[in-house]
Amino acid sequence: MSKFQAITSLFILVFIIIFVTYKITAFSSNHSTTNHSTSNRYIQLQLLGVNDFHGQLNKYQMVSGTMAGGAEYLAAYLKKYKQENPNTLLVHAGDMVGGSPPISSQFQDEPTIEFLNLLHFDVGTPGNHELDEGVNEMKRLIHGGFNKKTGYFQGADTAYSSANIIDRKSGIPLLPPYVIKQMDGIDIGFIGVVTKETNMYVSPENRKEVEITDEVSAINRTVKILKDKGIKVIVVLAHNSAKSEKTGANSTGALVEMAPKIDDEVDVIFAGHSHEYANTVSAGKLIVQAYSNGKALSQVNLEIDPHTKIIVKKRAKIIATSHHHIKPDEETVALLNKYRKRLGSNFNQVIGEMPEEIRRNQDANGESPLAKMIAESEREVMGVDIAFVHQGEMRKSLKKGKITVEDLYTNVPMGHSVSKLILTGEQIKLALEQQWTKDYENRLQTVGLTYDWEAKAPIGSRVVVLKDKKGQVIQPNNEYEVAVSNYLASGGDNFTAFEQGRLVESGPQVVTALIRHIQQKYPPHSLKE
Structure with a gap:
């Protein structure tokens, strides 16, 4: 190869390198700009x-x-x-x-x-x-x-x-x-x-x-x-x-x-x-x-x-x-x-000690242990034989161990009070029938009575046997004293049958009744000694 050819080849090689480098740089610059433009094109x-x-x-x-x-x-x-x-x-x-x-x-x-x-x-x-x-x-x-x-x-x-x-x-x-x-x-x-x-x-x-x-x-x-x-x-x-x-x-x-x-x-x-x-x-x-x-x-x-x-x-x-x-x-x-600070220390007071968790959720039979406990506390505070509680009354289960006032106000937060109503046996049955509609089931929790029901029976005719705690059949025309929350008494949760009852007494808050019940039945160990 002549000296001229070598110089020419070297020149061409340098030119190619410069050109390729330029194109790569240009491509990288344009690709970055495109990305930047795309990301900024839309408002985030x-x-x-x-x-x-x-x-x-x-x-x-x-x-x-x-x-x-x-x-x-x-x-x-x-x-x-x-x-x-x-x-x-x-x-x-x-x-x-x-x-x-x-x-x-x-x-x-x-x-x-x-x-x-x-x-x-x-x-x-x-x-x-x-x-x-x-x-x-x-x-x-x-x-x-x-x-x-x-x-x-x-x-x-x-x-x-x-x-x-x-x-x-x-x-x-x-x-x-x-x-x-x-x-x-x-x-x-x-x-x-x-x-x-x-x-x-x-x-x-x-x-x-x-x-x-x-x-x-x-x-x-x-x-x-x-x-x-x-x-x-x-x-x-x-x-x-x-x-x-x-x-x-x-x-x-x-x-x-x-x-x-x-x-x-x-x-x-x-x-x-x-x-x-x-x-x-x-x-x-x-x-x-x-x-x-x-x-x-x-x-x-x-x-x-x-x-x-x-x-x-x-x-x-x-x-x-x-x-x-x-x-x-x-x-x-x-x-x-x-x-x-404004709330103070009263809500930190320990009022009871639970031997086990009391579950809010319903079991396979539709029974909620915590709702049953609330119903029992309402029955006790109003001095009646029958009580009803709706599932929405409580928000959480009651934990095992020490229970404070704040725990109960958190678990039962709605601020409802207890009402004593007089209902006929027919009105009690109607309230139980209203647990079922064509769209949903909304089970009431009860104490003081038992009932059997047929799941396949027409809505409005499912309750077939209804008895009081002594085993006596609830008579349609007889009157019974019943404890419910003021929310249920006013027809809350579509239980309009309770509206038909006669209000005879207004009691304490539901949470207050529950506090009394727990204090008596599950006092802290320090109170037992």
């Missing part, structure tokens, strides 16, 4: 949701083998994820109050609303338990006002929505049917609804001012309003049930059944009421529910095209508020300490 919106908190500010539960829950840990997780994305809204799907432990219930659930205010929840909807103490008390917690027990309260900073709680006088929704929030130039419409079962679970006197209407109709009517305003991102906060496997498969519940009937412009539905896990898609709608009591939260991530303002991608996670992975939020700890 995060929704963090909670449901069915029930004022569980200072209560913890096991989730998948780890301790979770408690306001200070829930707050820490919400703040952590909110810091990761400035385009974040905090939402809840109802029952944030009601059935609460003493740290909240003894102050009319104001501490729980303070907690939500501390975290700056953006949008919420009432569940059925927000109505436990009536419409006016619900409105006071939301809008602020005076209560004779606690004085003036400033109310919630959260914007509340409910499209199907209708004021009977005006015929319009009691609360705004929708709330619009803007995030990074995108308008997001939120629609709140509560289960129609509220008509069954809230006593008639506490919902007499309102009518709970069909959820799907209320949602679709409100969606039309939002669509007319040009809003294309619509989220429903529904205090209705949903459930799925962790994979999203085998989804069930009211919202899964409703989803095909709900306007397709609805993109995401936050569920509640059933305290289950849900992370599934039904009829194109992403449905999530994060258990209950603050032991988990729902994280929904949306990618939105800023030009069309349409969601192009949506995904969700249910995140347990595990204590192992985060430190408690200091602001929330200070709030809890304030109310612990």
